[in-house]
Amino acid sequence: xxxxxxxxxxxxxxxxxxxxxxxxxxxxxxxxxxxxxxxxxxxxxxxxxxxxxxxxxxxxxxxxxxxxxxxxxxxxxxxxxxxxxxxxxxxxxxxxxxxxxxxxxxxxxxxxxxxxxxxxxxxxxxxxxxxxxxxxxxxxxxxxxxxxxxxxxxxxxxxxxxxxxxxxxxxxxxxxxxxxxxxxxxxxxxxxxxxxxxxxxxxxxxxxxxxxxxxxxxxxxxxxxxxxxxxxxxxxxxxxxxxxxxxxxxxxxxxxxxxx
Amino acid sequence: xxxxxxxxxxxxxxxxxxxxxxxxxxxxxxxxxxxxxxxxxxxxxxxxxxxxxxxxxxxxxxxxxxxxxxxxxxxxxxxxxxxxxxxxxxxxxxxxxxxxxxxxxxxxxxxxxxxxxxxxxxxxxx
Numbered sequence: 001x002x003x004x005x006x007x008x009x010x011x012x013x014x015x016x017x018x019x020x021x022x023x024x025x026x027x028x029x030x031x032x033x034x035x036x037x038x039x040x041x042x043x044x045x046x047x048x049x050x051x052x053x054x055x056x057x058x059x060x061x062x063x064x065x066x067x068x069x070x071x072x073x074x075x076x077x078x079x080x081x082x083x084x085x086x087x088x089x090x091x092x093x094x095x096x097x098x099x100x101x102x103x104x105x106x107x108x109x110x111x112x113x114x115x116x117x118x119x120x121x122x123x124x125x126x127x128x129x130x131x132x133x134x135x136x137x138x139x140x141x142x143x144x145x146x147x148x149x150x151x152x153x154x155x156x157x158x159x160x161x162x163x164x165x166x167x168x169x170x171x172x173x174x175x176x177x178x179x180x181x182x183x184x185x186x187x188x189x190x191x192x193x194x195x196x197x198x199x200x201x202x203x204x205x206x207x208x209x210x211x212x213x214x215x216x217x218x219x220x221x222x223x224x225x226x227x228x229x230x231x232x233x234x235x236x237x238x239x240x241x242x243x244x245x246x247x248x249x250x251x252x253x254x255x256x257x258x259x260x
Numbered sequence: 261x262x263x264x265x266x267x268x269x270x271x272x273x274x275x276x277x278x279x280x281x282x283x284x285x286x287x288x289x290x291x292x293x294x295x296x297x298x299x300x301x302x303x304x305x306x307x308x309x310x311x312x313x314x315x316x317x318x319x320x321x322x323x324x325x326x327x328x329x330x331x332x333x334x335x336x337x338x339x340x341x342x343x344x345x346x347x348x349x350x351x352x353x354x355x356x357x358x359x360x361x362x363x364x365x366x367x368x369x370x371x372x373x374x375x376x377x378x379x380x381x382x383x384x385x386x
Contacts, residue, residue, distance in 0.1 A: 032337035033327045033346070039334075136332060145329045146379065172381075179381050182350055187378035202334050 038204035043228030044140045045118065045196060046255040047210070048237050050221050054113045059217035060088055063113060066212035070197070072185045074174035083165040085194040086115040086209050094246055115209070116163040116194035117246060117254030118142045124155035124164065133191075140255065141196045151189040160250050164193045227255070295365040300355035307338050307351075318374070321348065348380050359386040 054060055067073065067086045074083050091110040092099045099108060122142045124133050132148035133155055135141070156164045170188045172179065179185060183199065186192050197207035205211070206224055213221040225234035243257040261267075306313050308320075324346040327333045336344045345351050356362040359382045367374065377386070 033331065033333040034335040034337060034343075035333045036335055036345075134330070138332065143329065147325055147329070170378075181353075181381050181383045182347075184349065184379040185381060187375070198332070202332070 036202055036204075038202075040201045040204055040206075042139045042226035044226060044255070045201075046140075046225070046227040046234055046238075046257065047207075048223040048234055048243065048257045048259050049113055050217070050223075050259045051110075051112065052259075053217040053221045054213065055111060056217060057111070059213055059221060060111065060113045062216040063209040063213040063222070064088075066208040067194075069177045069180065070183065070200070070208040072171075072175050072179055072183055074171035074185075075176050076169075076171070076174045081166075081168045083167065083171065083192065085165075085192070086113065088112065089114050095244060097247060097249060098244060112258070113209075113213075114161065114163075114246070115256065116142060116196070117161055117252070117256045118194075118196055120253035120255060121251060123158040123160070123252060127154040127158045129154065133193075136198075141198055142193075143195055143198060144191070144193055146184070146186060146190050146192065149190040151191065153191060155191055160247050160252065161254075164191050166191050295369040297365055298358065298361035300357075303355045306355075307336065307342070307344050321352075321376075324348075348376065349383070353380075353382045357382065357384055359384075 054063075064086050068075075071085060073085060076082065088111045090108065091112050092103070092108040094112040094114050118141055120140065122133075122135055125135050125142060128134070129152060130148045130150055132145045132150070134143055134145070136143055151166065153166055156166060167186050167188050167190055172185050175185060197205070197209075200207060210222045210224045220237075223234045223237050225232040227235055227238065229235060237259065238257055242260045244260065245254045245257055248254070313320075324336065327336075328346050334346055336346045338344065353359075359377065
């Protein structure tokens with residue numbers, strides 16, 4: 001065939017036109033997607049955890065239990081395969097940069113409630129090859145899209161807080177509190193973590209741990225809100241009290257603050 | 261040409277054998293049993309009309325999951341203006357409560373094996 005420019009353009013043009021022809025078929029039905037009118041909205045969600053009140057075992061246990069049952073978290077009973085969204089660390093493990101040789105033993109062993117920090121510059125998002133984990137630009141939540149996760153575990157290597165867990169096996173038989181059917185479980189081979197209860201925010205509720213901790217430990221045990229709004233409760237608390245964040249020198253800018 | 265008769269007979273025999281699946285099913289076969297779905301009892305109309313759902317539900321569910329997980333939008337406005345929560349568990353499976361009597365019947369017939377059920381558990385625990 002004559003390999004002229006004219007012929008090339010003709011064939012390419014026909015091909016492109018043909019391909020475009022098929023697209024409207026998929027989009028034929030009128031489709032609109034809306035966010036729920038009840039949804040809680042913010043420019044930047046953040047959390048402030050009262051360390052003293054969360055030193056109480058029953059308050060931390062209530063927060064963790066609420067999260068576990070809300071999200072079908074399995075209890076595998078194997079430390080290496082543990083799946084955790086919110087859990088307890090000792091002070092020296094949670095805040096290694098805040099500990100020196102004079103730190104009293106009692107302080108080192110102080111239990112601290114930890115969860116995903118929903119960083120402003122999340123390293124897990126930078127390394128994810130499929131964008132299965134991503135930062136929601138509208139409110140700063142670091143989300144997981146389980147449908148896209150290929151289980152490479154780069155994010156687990158990247159996260160300096162150990163906030164991510166891999167499913168080494170089908171978690172369903174290990175959901176000991178009973179599977180709730182209004183929230184999906186996970187499958188073997190994906191990484192999971194705290195999503196700041198995106199599904200609860202969408203129906204106008206606070207994250208499960210916040211409600212549970214404030215119920216048992218009293219209002220203000222966990223303050224949750226919009227730090228982009230200077231008049232929100234959390235903004236006022238953060239301005240008025242001394243806070244620490246986990247490993248701030250790494251530059252991830254965690255958005256979970258600990259009130260001293 | 262030598263052996264015309266034998267060659268022609270051979271050709272005819274070959275065509276008869278090679279096209280066996282075509283003429284045999286047309287002459288003697290009975291149509292295979294089409295899947296019969298158990299439809300929801302209370303509800304008459306799905307989010308879109310039946311024909312559309314039959315052909316495009318998989319694309320729709322793909323789009324729903326992207327809107328919900330990635331865009332944070334959870335309400336679907338159908339072509340006739342009704343609103344639904346885009347949730348497999350809380351919307352679709354509320355009416356189509358039995359996976360075995362609805363989803364699986366077609367999926368098995370078509371020999372497709374979607375992995376929705378690896379994570380999403382139906383209200384009846386399937």
